[in-house]
Amino acid sequence: MQYQSTRNKSIAITSAQAIKQGLSVEGGLFVPDSIPKVSIEEIAGLKNMNYRERAEFILSRYLTDFTAEELKYCVENAYTKEKFETDNIAPVYKLDDKAYFLELWHGPTCAFKDMALQILPYLLTTSMKKTDENDEVVILVATSGDTGKAALEGFRDVSGTRIVVFYPDNGVSEIQKLQMITQEGDNVSVCAIKGNFDDAQSGVKKIFSDGAYKELLAANRFKLSSANSINWGRLVPQIVYYFSAYADMLKADEITLGEKINVVVPTGNFGNILASYYAYQMGLPVNKFICASNKNNVLTDFIKTGKYNKNRDFHTTISPSMDILISSNLERFLYHLSDRDDKLVAEMMNKLNTEGEYEVSKEIFDRMTELFAAGCTDDEATLAAIKKCSEENGYVMDTHTAVAKSVYDNYAAETGDTTKTIIASTASPFKFNQSVLIALGGTAAVAGKDEFTLLTELSERSGMKIPQSLASLKTKPKLYTSVCEKSEMIEVVNDFLQI
Numbered sequence: 001m002q003y004q005s006t007r008n009k010s011i012a013i014t015s016a017q018a019i020k021q022g023l024s025v026e027g028g029l030f031v032p033d034s035i036p037k038v039s040i041e042e043i044a045g046l047k048n049m050n051y052r053e054r055a056e057f058i059l060s061r062y063l064t065d066f067t068a069e070e071l072k073y074c075v076e077n078a079y080t081k082e083k084f085e086t087d088n089i090a091p092v093y094k095l096d097d098k099a100y101f102l103e104l105w106h107g108p109t110c111a112f113k114d115m116a117l118q119i120l121p122y123l124l125t126t127s128m129k130k131t132d133e134n135d136e137v138v139i140l141v142a143t144s145g146d147t148g149k150a151a152l153e154g155f156r157d158v159s160g161t162r163i164v165v166f167y168p169d170n171g172v173s174e175i176q177k178l179q180m181i182t183q184e185g186d187n188v189s190v191c192a193i194k195g196n197f198d199d200a201q202s203g204v205k206k207i208f209s210d211g212a213y214k215e216l217l218a219a220n221r222f223k224l225s226s227a228n229s230i231n232w233g234r235l236v237p238q239i240v241y242y243f244s245a246y247a248d249m250l251k252a253d254e255i256t257l258g259e260k261i262n263v264v265v266p267t268g269n270f271g272n273i274l275a276s277y278y279a280y281q282m283g284l285p286v287n288k289f290i291c292a293s294n295k296n297n298v299l300t301d302f303i304k305t306g307k308y309n310k311n312r313d314f315h316t317t318i319s320p321s322m323d324i325l326i327s328s329n330l331e332r333f334l335y336h337l338s339d340r341d342d343k344l345v346a347e348m349m350n351k352l353n354t355e356g357e358y359e360v361s362k363e364i365f366d367r368m369t370e371l372f373a374a375g376c377t378d379d380e381a382t383l384a385a386i387k388k389c390s391e392e393n394g395y396v397m398d399t400h401t402a403v404a405k406s407v408y409d410n411y412a413a414e415t416g417d418t419t420k421t422i423i424a425s426t427a428s429p430f431k432f433n434q435s436v437l438i439a440l441g442g443t444a445a446v447a448g449k450d451e452f453t454l455l456t457e458l459s460e461r462s463g464m465k466i467p468q469s470l471a472s473l474k475t476k477p478k479l480y481t482s483v484c485e486k487s488e489m490i491e492v493v494n495d496f497l498q499i
């Protein structure tokens, strides 16, 4: 299998090259030149495999230039019981006779980004070796919270890699900050910058586009890379858990082989829901995809009208990982929906860049709406969904998952669709403890309490155990307390690399 770019389909490179490169030179994203098929018998066969075996099976269909040993090495280092606090890695929780939560937050940072960022470092270092690249990889990340920590945990102590994370000094939650400044590992560095997320992001972009700096790094045997969600190496691991969930439901006799299910995903960058669409293209029986957004509802409007328009107000919500106006993985979806029309995709992306909007043809719109539904919800309804689900089902959701549940409830009420439905549960409620406690007990439940009191309080109210990785933050030494000017980011990297 070869990989082509969404903006130039004459490009043909291996998956290792695509993962190493991240983004194509003309700005497009890498996609496989055909979608591998999985037969219904093979899906049935997944029932008797554990998560690691399922991952090897699915990944081998896309990373065809990786040997079986290489894939095994990547998967077995990423999805361990030790890191995920469960051997099930991505368990399915039955809520009622229709709805099931696919829990993607049992990894070390308590959010679904771990599903991809635990394996990406191994895919990346293996790709480097396979393409005769012997320099050490230096990962630079600008984060608004979740991605930085997940990348740090993924890359820590992975040989042949170093990672530097920049976060806005006053732009992340207390728990997120604690998670980052107590980070362990000999190859990591974390620095706060005086500025907001955009400042951190532009600073990192500036370093990436500095040709002279690239040469200096190369002379010192370093090569810059990023861990962002447009890399194929982050998307492909996400396809696995949709098959895994289906296999678990089959195994528990919740569905019969071949029965179609719905998939609901709380969406930001369109990566997670796109992975489920790839699973469908491969042969997973899916009836409808339901794309859930918060008040930043650019995708809801797009799916309902065919017009993408980012020229609108940006809202800060209680589901911050979905506060996005440009969903970069949508580009891959448009490429597939248009039967791989690279010229058209390049045109639409160019329009998005210059005018902030584009519209798809009637044909693409019809294809999309045949499979995709969408809905959005505001903070108030999100909090109400958490309270209702806790009272009626005894299950406590985080704010992102609650957006999905709320949108799903509206969808089911409007359509009468009773198809069995998987709702992607993307974060542990403990990670967003403040909002979850407000949902359950009102603002009085949180007033004047520190983070660790909130964790204990949430544990008491939900009957759930505090994840070890959050509980242990209380006693971990604070290793990274420096704050730099946004103009000093390159010096921070140089200090760390000792060049």
Ligand SMILES: *Cc1c(COP(=O)(O)O)cnc(C)c1O
Pocket: 111, 112, 113, 146, 229, 266, 267, 268, 269, 270, 271, 272, 273, 321, 322, 400, 426, 427
């Ligand atoms: C990143 C994230 C999302 C959004 O996922 P996309 O793949 O960007 O659509 C949803 N929930 C949580 C908790 C996240 O961290």
